[in-house]
Amino acid sequence: MRILVLGGGWFLGPAVVTDALARGWEVTTFNRGRSGNPVAGAETVHGDRERPEDLARLAAHGPWDAVVDTSASALSPRDVLASARALEPAAGRYVYVSTVAVYEGWPNEALRTDSPVWEAEADAGPDPAQLPDGASGVNPNYGRRKAGTERAVVDTFGLARTSLLRPGVILGPGEYVGRLPWWLRRAEQGGRILAPGDPSRSIQPVDVRDVAAFVLDQAPRVGRQVHNLAAPVGETMGSLLQACLDVTNSSGELVWVEDEVLLRQGLRQWTELPLWWSHPGVSAIDGSSAFAAGFRSRPLAETVADTWAWLSRGNIPVPHRRWARHGIDPDKERGILESVG
Ligand SMILES: NC(=O)c1ccc[n+]([C@@H]2O[C@H](COP(=O)([O-])OP(=O)(O)OC[C@H]3O[C@@H](n4cnc5c(N)ncnc54)[C@H](OP(=O)(O)O)[C@@H]3O)[C@@H](O)[C@H]2O)c1
Incomplete structure (x- = not known):
């Protein structure tokens, strides 16, 4: 297998790269070179996802069996759309690490993979009109932005070539948030x-190494894959x-x-x-589809x-x-x- 990891500098990214190399896979990483340290053994391409010329240069390093996107926590849907469009001709599948915050009911309702997701445009820019905090005091804008980024990936690769993975919170060695x-x-x-x-x-909470393993298991999959990643109750x-x-x-x-x-x-x-x-x-996150698909939570x-x-x-x-x-x-x-x- 040959994969492209968007990100790769810290926490989830290096865990994905380390596991992929241990599987004997070829790995390319793409980031700006600002955060963390590259994992030895992977090809590193530096560039910015917000710059079209960097994405075109990256695409020339393909083809890959799959893109694994671990670097979109702060990007707009428009930027993710640009990445997906630039990489689609060079990649078989897009494995996107999203979040349970995409659900309108988060964090107040029990969540299943078919729970309603925020309405969001796939090409929304970085400054859409902001929604007010919900009655629970939780800001919905991160979740709505991530819902737009999911849509950007699905619109480009199609559901059959996309894995949408929605973790709750990720912990483990290397956790930079603290x-x-x-x-x-x-x-x-x-x-x-x-x-x-x-x-x-x-x-x-789920362990970063378990998320990384499941992310990689998705790379050779075919068909629609949408999973919540949450530890069993x-x-x-x-x-x-x-x-x-x-x-x-x-x-x-x-x-x-x-x-x-x-x-x-x-x-x-x-x-x-x-x-x-x-x-x-x-x-109250239902992660049963992920467990059925092979996710293990230590x-x-x-x-x-x-x-x-x-x-x-x-x-x-x-x-x-x-x-x-x-x-x-x-x-x-x-x-x-x-x-x-
Ligand atoms: N942490 C959690 O508990 C949690 C929970 C649910 C979901 N998630 C999701 O998991 C994913 C990973 O989250 P994260 O917070 O660890 O990573 P992140 O902050 O989204 O991304 C970090 C990586 O992306 C690179 N990067 C950031 N902006 C970039 C740009 N414009 N162009 C190129 N590379 C860029 C960074 O390297 P450089 O700075 O060197 O460019 C770094 O390697 C995210 O999609 C997040 O939404 C995380």
Whole structure:
């Protein structure tokens, strides 16, 4: 197999490249050369997806059996459309890493692959009229933009030559956003640790290496493939934080504080206490079609242990615009803990 990985610089991209090389596949990566380090053994082409001349130059490096797109979290539908059009003559299949945020019901409703997706134009530019936050306070514009990018791929390659993969949240070694790394560092510090909501609340994060393996399994597939990627129900916020205490050998004490108290204090969900969502659809993602198609999801404790091992080797999440916004201020945490006794 010969594949093109759009991205490849950090987190999911390198995991895909590493796994593909281990399978004996030939790999080309395409990015601007700004983020992360290239994986040895892959051909690297540098360029910008927002520049048509770079895409034309890239296409000349083909053909490939499949394009694996891991680099469109910030791109507009128009840019993804341009990439798909430039690469379509040179690639058999397009495996697109999307997100569960494309569903209109996210994060409030249970989600299946046939749940309604945001209406979005395949050629929408970077600044479409913005939708207001939903009643739940969640901004729908990222999901709507990703829905437009999905459409751009399907309009160009056709559903039969496209895999649309919609993960919830991805964790694991190399996580640059700093969600699990923040909890691991907080556990390591010990003391009384503000733990959000209900310890028995289900969570469904997937491991970056499991996502990478499934992404690659899609490359030789034929026909329509649309899958949600979410861990089976069974993992909880409690098991996640306990695993953080265990692997860091921490004597910290988890102090569970109800959602309502945290919301009254104005805490930002998802980022100020990473991975904390109180919305009912967050842990109700139906990933059964992916499991039927061969997706495997390792136990969360393994993801936690391997991420700690990665941090302990001196690795740090790479500087990223989203990193700074993760984690609660220590004084604010202490104040809330004192207020609950
Ligand atoms: N992380 C999660 O929890 C999560 C959850 C659900 C879905 N996803 C999806 O998973 C995919 C991977 O996400 P991510 O956040 O790890 O990656 P990302 O930020 O979308 O992409 C990072 C990679 O893309 C390259 N890149 C970015 N802009 C580029 C451009 N204009 N031209 C060429 N290359 C460009 C970067 O390298 P350079 O900077 O060197 O160009 C880097 O290698 C995304 O599609 C995201 O929506 C992620």
